[in-house]
Each structure stands twice: as C-alpha cells, then as structure tokens.
Amino acid sequence: MRWIRVSYPDRYFTRPAQLADYCGWRTRTRNGFLEVCPIEVYEQRPPSLLYPSRLATPATAGTPAAYRHVDQWPRQDDLARDVRPLAEAELQRLAQRQSREAFWAAFQLDTLATPGPELAQHLQGWYQRIAAELPHSSLWAIDIDPWFSSRQTVIRGLFAAAELPELLARPAQEFPGLPAARGLQGSMGRGIAPTIELALAATSPWVLGITATRVGAGLIVVLFGHPEAGRADVFASELIELYRPRLLSSAERVVQPQPTVTATQIEALLRWWIGQLNKLFGLLLDPTNYPNNDNSYNAQAHFGDLLSLDRLLACVLGVLIHARRDEFSRKLLLFDCLDLLEGFHQGGYEQLCNPRTVREQLDELTTLLPAEVGQLVLPRCHRAVEALEQLQDGFYVHERLGSAGLQIRNKRDQLETVSLPAAVARYLRVVRNATHAFHQMAQRRPDHISLLAAHNGELSPDLSDLAFLHFVRVLADPAELLPRALRQQRYGTNT
Numbered sequence: 001m002r003w004i005r006v007s008y009p010d011r012y013f014t015r016p017a018q019l020a021d022y023c024g025w026r027t028r029t030r031n032g033f034l035e036v037c038p039i040e041v042y043e044q045r046p047p048s049l050l051y052p053s054r055l056a057t058p059a060t061a062g063t064p065a066a067y068r069h070v071d072q073w074p075r076q077d078d079l080a081r082d083v084r085p086l087a088e089a090e091l092q093r094l095a096q097r098q099s100r101e102a103f104w105a106a107f108q109l110d111t112l113a114t115p116g117p118e119l120a121q122h123l124q125g126w127y128q129r130i131a132a133e134l135p136h137s138s139l140w141a142i143d144i145d146p147w148f149s150s151r152q153t154v155i156r157g158l159f160a161a162a163e164l165p166e167l168l169a170r171p172a173q174e175f176p177g178l179p180a181a182r183g184l185q186g187s188m189g190r191g192i193a194p195t196i197e198l199a200l201a202a203t204s205p206w207v208l209g210i211t212a213t214r215v216g217a218g219l220i221v222v223l224f225g226h227p228e229a230g231r232a233d234v235f236a237s238e239l240i241e242l243y244r245p246r247l248l249s250s251a252e253r254v255v256q257p258q259p260t261v262t263a264t265q266i267e268a269l270l271r272w273w274i275g276q277l278n279k280l281f282g283l284l285l286d287p288t289n290y291p292n293n294d295n296s297y298n299a300q301a302h303f304g305d306l307l308s309l310d311r312l313l314a315c316v317l318g319v320l321i322h323a324r325r326d327e328f329s330r331k332l333l334l335f336d337c338l339d340l341l342e343g344f345h346q347g348g349y350e351q352l353c354n355p356r357t358v359r360e361q362l363d364e365l366t367t368l369l370p371a372e373v374g375q376l377v378l379p380r381c382h383r384a385v386e387a388l389e390q391l392q393d394g395f396y397v398h399e400r401l402g403s404a405g406l407q408i409r410n411k412r413d414q415l416e417t418v419s420l421p422a423a424v425a426r427y428l429r430v431v432r433n434a435t436h437a438f439h440q441m442a443q444r445r446p447d448h449i450s451l452l453a454a455h456n457g458e459l460s461p462d463l464s465d466l467a468f469l470h471f472v473r474v475l476a477d478p479a480e481l482l483p484r485a486l487r488q489q490r491y492g493t494n495t
Contacts, residue, residue, distance in 0.1 A: 003035040004288040006297045009161045009168050023154045024147040047282020051143040052274045058131035067120040073217035075116040087113035111212035136225025136263040143218045151285040159303035199273040201320040202377045203259050205230040208266050225263035249327030250458045268372040280478040312340045319467045330464035335432040337467035344481050353425040355389045368476040381469040387460035392420040394456045409450035427451045
C-alpha cells in the first residue's frame with residue numbers, strides 16, 4: 001500500500017473528507033500532513049473505471065428489457081432541454097440526406113440529445129433498424145464511474161492551486177473556480193469516445209463500430225460484426241481533398257483489401273481494450289505515482305501527463321483515420337507521437353525507430369496480446385515494422401556502405417560508421433527536425449546533413465503506423481509509462 005503527501009490549501013473550498021468522497025480517495029493525517037491513497041490501491045484490487053455491457057444482439061433487438069440498463073445512468077435533462085430543439089432540426093436535415101454517413105451522424109446526435117427517460121426507447125428504435133441491416137452486430141453500453149471525471153478535476157484543481165495561489169485568496173463571491181488549462185483537455189476530460197474509437201479504427205480505413213456519447217453518464221457502442229468501409233471508394237469525395245499536400249510519403253501502390261474479421265473477434269477486442277484502458281487510467285489518475293523526492297505530491301507533473309496522454313490519443317487516432325488518404329498529416333502526427341512517447345519514458349528515436357529494436361518490441365507485443373485481439377491489431381503493426389526495415393534500403397551510396405553499416409559525417413565533420421538500423425533511427429529524427437529549418441541544420445549539424453544526402457527520402461505510407469504500434473505496446477503494459485525507478489519500486493521489474 002502506498003500514500004502520498006498532498007499540499008492541501010487552507011482556502012480550498014472543499015473539505016478533505018468531501019474531496020476524498022468525490023474522487024474515491026482514502027485520506028489520513030501523518031505528522032500534520034494530509035496523505036491520500038486511491039481506494040482501489042488501498043483495498044489492493046485492480047482499478048475499474050469503465051464497465052462494458054452488451055445490451056442487445058439482433059436476436060434480442062425487439063426486447064424492451066434489453067435496453068433498461070441505461071435507465072440507471074445519470075440524467076442530462078438540463079442539457080437535453082437546451083440542445084433538443086436544435087437537434088430536432090439537424091435530425092430532420094440528416095434524414096433527408098439518406099446516406100450511410102447521415103444515418104450514423106443522426107444516431108450519434110439523437111443518443112446525445114434524447115432526454116433520459118426516453119433514451120431506452122430511442123435506442124431500441126435505432127438498434128432494431130441497425131440489426132435488420134447488420135445481422136452480426138451488437139449494441140453495447142460502457143458505464144463510466146464518476147471517479148473517472150472527478151479525479152481529473154481534482155488533479156487539475158491541485159495543479160492550479162499550486163501554481164496560482166492568488167486565486168484562492170479571493171473572497172468566495174469572487175472565486176471563479178480553477179479553470180486552468182481546461183480547454184486543453186480532450187478525450188479524457190470530455191468523454192471516453194476517442195479512446196474506444198482507437199480500437200474501432202484499428203483496421204482503418206475499415207472500421208469495426210461506432211460510438212455515441214451520453215454526457216457525464218456513459219457511452220453507447222455499436223459493433224458492426226464485420227469491417228465497414230470507412231470512406232467512399234473514390235480518390236476524393238470532396239473537391240477540396242484534391243488540394244491536400246503530397247509530401248513525406250512514397251506513392252501508394254497497394255490497395256488494402258477488406259480484412260477478414262468475425263463478430264467474436266471484434267467483441268474480444270472491445271473487452272480487452274476496455275480492460276487495458278482501466279489499467280492505463282488507474283495508473284495515470286493515481287497521485288501516488290507522482291511523488292517528489294520527499295514523497296510530496298507533484299501536481300504539475302501529474303497534470304502534465306494527463307495533457308500529454310490526451311494529445312497522444314488524438315495523434316494516434318489521427319494517424320488511423322487519415323490512412324490511405326492524407327499521408328503528409330499522418331507523418332506529422334507520427335512525429336508528434338514519438339515526441340510524446342519519449343516524454344512518457346519510452347525512449348527516443350534510437351529506441352522507437354530502430355528497425356532491429358522495434359522488431360523485438362513487436363515480437364514481445366505478440367506474446368502479450370490474446371490471439372483474437374492480435375489478429376485484429378497486429379497486421380497494421382507488422383506493416384509498420386516492415387516499412388521501417390525497408391528504410392534501410394534507401395541508403396543508396398554504395399561507396400559508403402559496408403558490412404558494418406553506413407559511413408556518415410559526425411559532428412566534428414569526420415566520417416564514422418554506424419549500423420543501418422541506427423542510421424534509420426537518426427535519419428527519421430532528421431526528417432522530423434525539418435520543422436527547425438534545413439538551412440540551420442546545414443550550418444550546425446554536418447552529421448544530419450550527411451544522413452539527409454545519403455538517403456533517397458522514400459517513406460512508405462505504412463511507416464506512420466509506428467504510432468499505433470507503440471500505443472498498443474503501452475496499452476498492453478501501462479506500467480511502462482512510469483519512470484524506470486518508480487516502475488522497479490512498484491512492480492519489482494525493469495521491463
């Protein structure tokens with residue numbers, strides 16, 4: 001069991017006991033200091049903030065009792081009263097469109113805006129229509145523990161209180177709350193849909209299901225039972241798509257066929273994904289994982305990690321949804337992911353982009369994933385590693401190639417030999433650093449310019465999916481996000 005000392009402001013407008021009830025902490029006082037510990041850590045049980053339930057299949061689509069689960073969800077009727085009139089007009093417009101995309105957009109909007117007492121009935125109406133078209137589909141509800149949101153709120157509040165104590169000194173009637181960086185929070189702070197959509201887009205541009213959000217309550221998920229094409233089978237569905245940049249990717253010569261996937265595999269992926277998200281969120285929402293050297297709580301580091309995770313989730317999802325369409329954006333998002341992963345103690349480009357190392361990481365991941373899950377997520381990971389390995393073939397100056405590797409200039413402008421896997425990792429960092437201007441690089445980093453000249457610059461579209469591979473590695477073993485010393489202390493291993 002572990003506790004951490006929290007600096008609790010005297011002027012905080014919630015008493016410690018109330019705060020503990022709000023976010024699921026145990027508290028105690030030691031030597032005049034407040035110490036906290038998450039209840040699940042205190043009780044030595046696995047964290048569980050998300051609870052999946054299968055509500056209906058086509059066989060039970062017409063049974064009203066199948067949908068009663070959502071009657072237990074917190075009401076959002078105040079929101080529904082404000083939104084429903086606008087939603088009705090949009091629903092009518094979508095109905096006139098009579099397209100697949102309009103149907104699913106209407107499903108999401110209606111689920112969001114329907115008053116609580118009517119939600120079960122609306123879901124039944126929607127799913128009966130869905131089941132008639134998708135005979136292997138299923139309808140799911142994901143309950144979200146209130147602690148998922150309240151813990152994030154408290155972490156952000158303690159961060160703001162530590163950095164802006166002046167706010168707490170104001171009279172109560174002038175206190176504006178603690179909105180520090182609230183607008184920067186995304187998928188974690190405003191719902192879990194993007195975290196689930198990562199799983200549903202694992203086979204992108206084929207998708208496995210769709211989500212619909214209930215604010216502050218839960219998430220509805222429809223699993224299609226088979227892969228659905230995520231976009232129309234045309235090069236550009238809108239005129240403006242013809243203007244997209246074509247950079248940082250070689251031509252796409254292979255059309256990705258529809259993957260062979262069963263409904264059982266998709267359900268197994270959803271259950272595994274949510275189970276691993278529970279471990280991930282349990283770790284990242286635990287203040288005891290953010291100690292200073294004196295075991296005091298580092299609110300700044302904790303809140304920073306929450307923002308970084310939000311950004312990582314968004315970048316990986318962007319890599320998936322832009323597959324086979326906007327490869328320039330995918331490469332930029334890949335570089336953002338690599339930077340974020342380095343901040344999460346995953347190593348730099350030398351570990352994340354070295355073909356030999358990443359191949360070993362993929363082999364290890366294969367042993368960690370259940371077979372049915374691996375059949376869905378690993379093909380994309382294999383293509384990414386193969387694309388990374390193929391980069392070694394892009395070093396074309398045979399006069400500088402030998403059995404030991406590639407000769408390049410070093411920082412002292414002298415030739416040295418590096419292995420091809422190491423050269424690939426360094427080369428990708430050079431490409432990433434283009435944002436700092438190649439002109440400055442030419443003046444200051446002869447080693448980078450030497451690499452730039454020695455490679456043909458052909459980057460496979462599949463290379464961007466390294467972002468997905470490394471995220472799945474993190475999801476399979478969330479403890480990897482902890483600093484090595486803390487991981488050793490918590491789990492007795494340096495993985």
